Amino acid sequence: MPSSKGYATSDKHSPLAPFSFTRREPGATEIAVEILYCGVCHSDLHMARNEWGQSIYPLVPGHEIVGRVTAAGSAVTKFKAGEIAAIGVIVDSCRQCAPCKRGEEHFCQEGVTLTYASKDRVDGSITMGGYSNNYVVDERFAHTVPANLDLAGVAPLLCAGITTYSPLRHWKVGPGMKVGLVGLGGLGHMALKFAHSFGAHVVQFTTSLRKKEDALRLGANEVVLSTDANAMKAHANSFDFILDAVSAQHSLDDYLALLKQDATMAVVGLPEQHPTFDAFNLITRRASIAGSMIGGMPETQEMLDYCGRHNITADVEVIPIQKINEAFERMLKQDVKYRFVIDMSSLNSLK
Ligand code: NAP
Ligand code: ZN
Ligand code: ZN
Numbered sequence: 001m002p003s004s005k006g007y008a009t010s011d012k013h014s015p016l017a018p019f020s021f022t023r024r025e026p027g028a029t030e031i032a033v034e035i036l037y038c039g040v041c042h043s044d045l046h047m048a049r050n051e052w053g054q055s056i057y058p059l060v061p062g063h064e065i066v067g068r069v070t071a072a073g074s075a076v077t078k079f080k081a082g083e084i085a086a087i088g089v090i091v092d093s094c095r096q097c098a099p100c101k102r103g104e105e106h107f108c109q110e111g112v113t114l115t116y117a118s119k120d121r122v123d124g125s126i127t128m129g130g131y132s133n134n135y136v137v138d139e140r141f142a143h144t145v146p147a148n149l150d151l152a153g154v155a156p157l158l159c160a161g162i163t164t165y166s167p168l169r170h171w172k173v174g175p176g177m178k179v180g181l182v183g184l185g186g187l188g189h190m191a192l193k194f195a196h197s198f199g200a201h202v203v204q205f206t207t208s209l210r211k212k213e214d215a216l217r218l219g220a221n222e223v224v225l226s227t228d229a230n231a232m233k234a235h236a237n238s239f240d241f242i243l244d245a246v247s248a249q250h251s252l253d254d255y256l257a258l259l260k261q262d263a264t265m266a267v268v269g270l271p272e273q274h275p276t277f278d279a280f281n282l283i284t285r286r287a288s289i290a291g292s293m294i295g296g297m298p299e300t301q302e303m304l305d306y307c308g309r310h311n312i313t314a315d316v317e318v319i320p321i322q323k324i325n326e327a328f329e330r331m332l333k334q335d336v337k338y339r340f341v342i343d344m345s346s347l348n349s350l351k
Contacts, residue, residue, distance in 0.1 A: 002032060005347055006132025007321055008058040012050040015325040016131070019058060023136045024123050028075040030138050033085050038130035039064025039156040039314070040340035041186060042247040043089075043270065045328050047117060051272035056117045062130030063089040063115040064158040064341075066151050070134070078139045084151065086143040086304065087135055088158035089114060089294045092121045095140075103298040105141075131321060133347050143301050146308020153313025156186060156339040157304060159294065160314060164191035164243065165303040166295035167266045168198060171241045175199035180235075180242035182226070182255060184211045185331075186314070187245035187268060189338035192218045193312050195243075203235065205255070208334050218315075226254065237285070239263055249273035252289065256281035266290040314339045320346030 008019035026032045044061035046052055065087040069079045079085055092113035093100050099107040106112060113121050116129030145154055164187050173179050179200040181191045188204075195202045196219025204220040206212070207227060215223045224231050235258045242255050242265040249271045256265060256277060267275065267289065277289065295303065307313065315338045319327055327340040 002134055002136065004128065004132050004134050006060045006128065007324055008060045008128070008131075009048045010058050012048070012055065016048065016061075019060060021060070021128055023128070023134065024125070026071055026073050026136050027122065027138075028073040029140070030073045030136055031069050031076055031079050031085060031142060032071040033065070033067035033087065033135045033137070033142070034070050035065055035067040035130055035133055035135060035344045037066045037152045037155040037318075038062040038342045038344060039159065039186070039316075040324070040327055040331065040342065041156075041159045042331060043159070044129075044131075045331060046247075046270065046272065048328070052270070054117070056126050059117050060128040060131055061116055062132065062342075063087070064155045064160070065115070065130035065135060066145065066155045066158070067135065072139075076139050078144065079142065084145045086145050086154060086158050087115065087130065087137050087141065088143070088162060088300055090297075091115050091127060091137050091141045099296075102296070104296040106294050106296055131324065131342060133344060140297060143297075143304055145304060148311065149308055149313050152316050152318050152341045152343070154304075154307075155341050156190065156314035156316065157307055158300070160186040160190045160339060161307065162295040162300045162303050163187055163268050163292070164245065165194050165306070166299055167243055167268065167292035168194050169299070170292065171264060171266065173198050173200045173241055177201065177240040178203065178238055180205060180239045180255065180258060182242065182244040183246040183269065184208065184215055184338070185245065185247065185334070185336065186339040189218055189315060191243050191245060192220055195219070197310055197312065203239075214337065232258070237261075241266070243268065244275075245269050247271055250275060252277040253281050256287055256289070259285055259287045261285045262287070264288040264290050266292050268292050314341075316341040318343050322346060
């Protein structure tokens with residue numbers, strides 16, 4: 001059994017701390033990966049602190065994984081030992097239901113197996129995430145990485161990247177559209193890069209005016225301080241699409257009032273307290289509120305290949321794993337530009 005070390009939390013109040021465990025040997029269609037980098041998603045913080053009420057402890061977070069294949073099962077066709085592989089939020093699904101057959105494994109009718117805090121379909125153990133030195137996964141749930149991209153900047157694509165790429169594609173964001181993005185964090189800054197790359201007119205909403213220059217550099221055509229009521233009003237009834245990637249409780253009303261007739265606001269943020277809205281803001285413009293969750297395996301590969309062609313990666317601050325608790329606190333203070341990524345070689349200094 002591959003022995004693993006990582007950082008785990010033992011309950012919702014405790015900081016992350018060194019933790020040892022074992023993973024199973026890779027089966028015929030599975031690969032074992034030595035993790036090089038793992039991004040720090042706000043979902044890791046929600047889960048470490050059981051803010052969604054579904055956490056299982058001890059909990060090793062991490063689902064933005066890039067690593068090197070160390071072993072490949074006899075039936076593996078996509079990878080050879082020594083190659084780079086990437087793993088995201090899902091590591092298994094039923095593979096039989098209609099969404100799975102369509103390659104929309106994230107909507108599996110039997111429920112997905114998440115990268116951590118989920119029951120493993122193969123051996124019934126609880127999955128342990130990427131804040132660790134290795135992972136074992138079926139090749140269907142691992143992706144190839146374009147060779148031209150910086151690997152630390154690739155890691156966040158596996159969650160922040162696909163979670164924003166997918167809805168922007170689904171709602172056909174492109175030239176001639178005015179698109180609003182709410183929250184300039186890990187997800188938000190990837191949404192900004194993609195929406196700009198897809199050719200839309202992009203307006204970034206933020207509560208942090210200090211991020212204005214960055215937003216313009218990342219591709220925003222306009223930046224609006226969302227607490228400035230007059231600045232918000234100036235955009236009333238003008239958006240074709242708005243994507244909300246906010247991690248804390250807030251009202252959707254300020255943004256719904258900015259949608260054109262028949263337009264959609266899609267939510268990807270998952271705050272502990274649910275967002276609120278006033279139905280008047282929907283009925284007076286026949287607007288829709290929608291949601292979106294990561295993406296299926298084919299679309300995740302499509303997104304990575306798109307990033308390779310357009311040279312898109314996340315803006316990252318690389319940290320040693322010993323700084324993970326500090327990184328969580330800084331994320332809560334909106335003090336991250338724009339994704340922390342753990343350099344997993346820092347685990348080597350652990351006994
Ligand atoms: P993040 O890096 O912490 O960014 C969140 C952003 O939300 C902040 O940068 C900030 O933007 C804004 N914000 C924070 N507190 C706020 C407040 N009190 N009022 C208004 N705005 C506030 O988080 P992330 O990793 O991008 O994740 C964002 C959310 O998406 C999380 O809830 C996460 O769990 C969820 N998520 C969902 C999916 C999915 O599949 N749907 C996948 C991954 C993550 P400004 O400073 O610009 O205001
Ligand atoms: Zn995530
Ligand atoms: Zn399924």
